[in-house]
Amino acid sequence: MCVSQVKCAARSHGDSVTSGATRWSGRPSPASGFWNRFHTACHARVVTGDTAEPQGRVPLRAVARVTLDDVARRAGVSAATASRALGDHPHVAEATRHRVREAAAALDYVASPEASRLAGGPTGRVAVLVPHPSRWFFGELIEGLEAELRAAELDLVLFRVGGPEDRRDFFARLPARRKVDAVVVLAFAVDEAEHARLASLGVAVVAAGGRVASYPSVGIDDHRAGRRAVDHLLHLGHRRIGMLAGGDEQRLSPDPDGRSSAWRAALRDAGAEPDEELVATAPWSGEGGAEAMARLLGLSTPPTAVFAHCDEMALGAVRTLRRAGLRVPEDLSVIGIDDHPLAALTDLTTVAQPVREQGRRAGELVVDALRGSAPPRVPPAEMLPTHLVLRGTTAPPGAAR
């Protein structure tokens, strides 16, 4: 067929190719077809048959591979010197360094990351472990992280580590192995065994969107954020306050009890004994919140206000309430945490947290770890500020006129 290809090497050695070898390179295996076509294009020649490629789908290799040697030659120095010059090593004459830089720029030279890494350099890659990329919170975190990593010329490799089996699989196979310089763990707790496994990667680890002991981390103070929310409801006069808690079977939250304990503490401080009956646990989603809210409505004495662990859950609760014919906030107040963009649209009162900023800071921590000389004695655990955003889903109890 027109896709048959023959190695130059084989060709250049005359027709001494054995039929076996020819068969092998002529019939691309499932794993080699593409590589023949693209990656070894510089060694390969396409032997077009009668049905020549109509689409102009000839090998795409358009840029010639510029190597360090090319740069060195152009600058009139050796490859060793060129490498030193580009790598900002000392003991290179200023003039030489300049010449090499110019040559590199002129040739549009980009070091091969593979060769560089193989010879002892860094990979320039950072792994990001994320439970659920499509949730706004994680998307936002990633966005902040990406911006920072890009500025540092690091690439972001995404690994989804969602359900328990994903998680097991990841830590068992450790696909990030030998592939990255650092790992960022987004918003989930890492247990002892996993910690050990991660440590065996021999890379820097940073946590974002929550705290992980023993790693540098950025996050918010969950307890404080929770207090802000519950205190707001208490301040409005509510005493029977329900809680829609994010389920945490997969330890998605490093501080699963922060928000929950805040609810208890706030109620106690207000002189109201927390009633565990008012806690409904469900997945961190709109559906979860809707379902949990329904459970609370089934109580003989439903709450007059609910505190949801996140905005999605809060919005789910609002839907359940509306469907039940209840008015928000007149009949029941709802507050969340996050300040999801849709919270503004749906007029949801919430406690805002700077999510993208958390990603950004995590990126900085990574860069520090990679570029910095000495790691800090005690891993920094940054807490970014949160603030209450008053909107239309909270009001004093019995506010209906």
Place this chain on the structure above:
Amino acid sequence: MCVSQVKCAARSHGDSVTSGATRWSGRPSPASGFWNRFHTACHARVVTGDTAEPQGRVPLRAVARVTLDDVARRAGVSAATASRALGDHPHVAEATRHRVREAAAALDYVASPEASRLAGGPTGRVAVLVPHPSRWFFGELIEGLEAELRAAELDLVLFRVGGPEDRRDFFARLPARRKVDAVVVLAFAVDEAEHARLASLGVAVVAAGGRVASYPSVGIDDHRAGRRAVDHLLHLGHRRIGMLAGGDEQRLSPDPDGRSSAWRAALRDAGAEPDEELVATAPWSGEGGAEAMARLLGLSTPPTAVFAHCDEMALGAVRTLRRAGLRVPEDLSVIGIDDHPLAALTDLTTVAQPVREQGRRAGELVVDALRGSAPPRVPPAEMLPTHLVLRGTTAPPGAAR
């Protein structure tokens, strides 16, 4: 300080190290500190001073680097044979292959991607170009893609290509260069110059979330989806139908006119001349939709229904309407496209599209391109089905009792 390190090599050659060399390796440059600490740990020894690391932050390198040679030795074969065995090449005895596999498994061997790539193999990495990772649509696309790529043991490298300057920067610097086997472009159009640049990467290109001529792609039929939405409104009896169009300065949508042209065509087919006054263009966001809706409300004769290019815009519109004291759908109907999870929560009527599935299929196309032998003559352009989801934001005009 306690972080000073000396190369084993330098040490083993006795104390012939020059003071210059010592100075250089002893004082980690901004770019080398971390690498000394982690990556070249196997060549380095930590010379702890009096202030020994108290945190037990000794070099983390815990796993010994297992090389192909180790595997080969254990299996009692040469490295060449081991490589062939693991790479599924022919001409390897079944028994040998088996032995090598076992040895590799036992040693927990993972090929060094750098070395592999350098020697002509694939990188096992796929670049994903995404405009806006925190938007649900893209997150979902990424999630689908990731699942598929993971199954094929490919890593996903994320590049945010958002605003025009990002875009220019990306295509100018082409950071994916020499780093990936394929590129997936999410939901944005690629112009001629960019196409050429991408082609120069010498990798496979796939588009998802929209069509891009000359690349294999997956997406939905925007025109058809738009028709479904507008036809629904027409069917309910609306004739004065507004449109909240997603702004497309950055050519975020490969088929910018698909949804818009659907609106025109549907109206014409229904015997109503489309009134361009009823088109409000704004960013693809809740805020954008809210603002665009406000503009339409300012018309002397506002529409009785609006078709939004996406659910976020539709939700923004709903907020504007509520704030204006209008009831949805009694006073004005609203329909979107996407079936965003919050659409279900907010009872928004919409045209659902299988976003995650698009990501998944894009992943398959990538794998096909990489593993497949011959690229298809004409790049496949898959259209995934959409369907109308009836909820509570649409009703016949004047439905208020």
Place this chain on the structure above:
DNA sequence: CCTCCGTCCGGAAGCGCTTTCATCACGCGG
């Protein structure tokens, strides 16, 4: 005037893998 010690640079040795080429053992028809 001759060391000694810097600076600056080139040669060369790998990094861990894939692939080519040569070799070897085997079984077969002549």
Place this chain on the structure above:
DNA sequence: CCGCGTGATGAAAGCGCTTCCGGACGGAGG
């Protein structure tokens, strides 16, 4: 019983880069 094709294997040559070593060179110090 020899030559030869065939399948299985090993030795070795790179891939492009970083880094080590030592040589050349020049100025300071004896």
